[in-house]
Amino acid sequence: MKGLLKYLPYIILLIFTLSRTVENKTRKAVGEPCDCESQRCICKYFSDCQMQYDRDDINYCNRKQGIVCCKEPKIIFDPPAQLASEFACQKYTEMISNDCAREFITGGELARAKEFPPAALVGRFNMETKKHDWICGGTLISERFVLTASHCAKTGVINRVRLGDLDFSSNKDDEGVQEFSVSRLISHPQYDSSNYNDIMLLELNGTVTFTDYVQPACLLTPSWTVYNTGVFWAVGWGAVDHSTNMSPQLRRVQLRKLENCGPIANEAYNLLHGLSERTQFCTHGKTNDTCKGDSGGPLLITFPSKEEKYKCLYMVAGIISKGQIECSGQDVPSLHTNVTAFVRFIEYHVWPTKNNKS
Numbered sequence: 001m002k003g004l005l006k007y008l009p010y011i012i013l014l015i016f017t018l019s020r021t022v023e024n025k026t027r028k029a030v031g032e033p034c035d036c037e038s039q040r041c042i043c044k045y046f047s048d049c050q051m052q053y054d055r056d057d058i059n060y061c062n063r064k065q066g067i068v069c070c071k072e073p074k075i076i077f078d079p080p081a082q083l084a085s086e087f088a089c090q091k092y093t094e095m096i097s098n099d100c101a102r103e104f105i106t107g108g109e110l111a112r113a114k115e116f117p118p119a120a121l122v123g124r125f126n127m128e129t130k131k132h133d134w135i136c137g138g139t140l141i142s143e144r145f146v147l148t149a150s151h152c153a154k155t156g157v158i159n160r161v162r163l164g165d166l167d168f169s170s171n172k173d174d175e176g177v178q179e180f181s182v183s184r185l186i187s188h189p190q191y192d193s194s195n196y197n198d199i200m201l202l203e204l205n206g207t208v209t210f211t212d213y214v215q216p217a218c219l220l221t222p223s224w225t226v227y228n229t230g231v232f233w234a235v236g237w238g239a240v241d242h243s244t245n246m247s248p249q250l251r252r253v254q255l256r257k258l259e260n261c262g263p264i265a266n267e268a269y270n271l272l273h274g275l276s277e278r279t280q281f282c283t284h285g286k287t288n289d290t291c292k293g294d295s296g297g298p299l300l301i302t303f304p305s306k307e308e309k310y311k312c313l314y315m316v317a318g319i320i321s322k323g324q325i326e327c328s329g330q331d332v333p334s335l336h337t338n339v340t341a342f343v344r345f346i347e348y349h350v351w352p353t354k355n356n357k358s
């Protein structure tokens, strides 16, 4: 105790300084917005705040008055539309059936009809042989545009997109199929051979009709990243073995974002300038992963179920850029283009009138 006494003035000074800093930084009234980790929060009396906090975790707006910085579910689940793509997404909610045709079936790896209506097949149609050659996956994002990966155009011409299919080797399940020619390919201007900016838009020759089988996915915009849980549905027709063929059946797999992936990705994929943390991210599946032919396809997330208006739509968070090389028995992460980083590029081309003015 005696020992402590000689430090007393310092301790008092320290406490004083700390309390001043805390006070100055955070004194706010009920109803004011406040900062908290990656979410929208609002100042409330502790007793009015629905969130459960750990004692150490409490962020005060005004400590003396017991006002805390409260995570506000109502605001979180009603994102105001600001960007052209968000307005489009809002419009889609009125263009599709609002009792959600999709049903999630747990287990199994084959996708069901109507389960992933934004999934697209991307490839070419040979006029002479009258045969399709599917190369990549894609995501329908509007009435006229499909999102895919730039590298899909490296191996040859892309001129066809098929929507609403499950098994492309069979025509027994084709009641929902819509097929289009590609009238324009818009590869990202900074796409390079080392596969950075691996993103491409395909403009279709006609307008897609939204049905239970064919629906667009919304973009995961910066303000909607609050919905990003780091768990995604990857869907595609990628190979399931060592062959280079695509698998005719649409498959789904749940993947988790892999943090600190830089060194592993560099080693696995020999990235020229290393992993670009802003524009790329990695995932890792527990047992199954993406593979050849899944490329260009979507990494989807759902809106939280409380988000009534958007509940039937998906958001596209990533584009599969590099999947497993060997497809089975290998354990490297897959690499994806971060869609959020390219929202401006996409909006510029897909919703031009609203966007070009800025």
Ligand SMILES: *[C@@H]1O[C@H](CO)[C@@H](O)[C@H](O)[C@H]1NC(C)=O
Residues within 6 Å of the ligand: 108, 109, 240, 252, 253, 287, 288
């Ligand atoms: C992984 O793939 C195997 C074989 O293709 C399949 O039997 C299994 O259900 C898949 N597992 C998951 C979690 O999707």
Ligand SMILES: *[C@@H]1O[C@H](CO)[C@@H](O)[C@H](O)[C@H]1NC(C)=O
Residues within 6 Å of the ligand: 179, 180, 181, 205, 206
């Ligand atoms: C678009 O392309 C598809 C497939 O080639 C064709 O069947 C369809 O008639 C075309 N639509 C328009 C509006 O040109």
Ligand SMILES: *[C@@H]1O[C@H](CO)[C@@H](O)[C@H](O)[C@H]1NC(C)=O
Residues within 6 Å of the ligand: 225, 228, 257, 278, 281, 317, 318, 338, 339, 340, 341
């Ligand atoms: C993509 O980048 C944004 C930051 O620009 C980040 O908030 C988001 O979490 C990233 N997406 C994924 C799926 O990690």
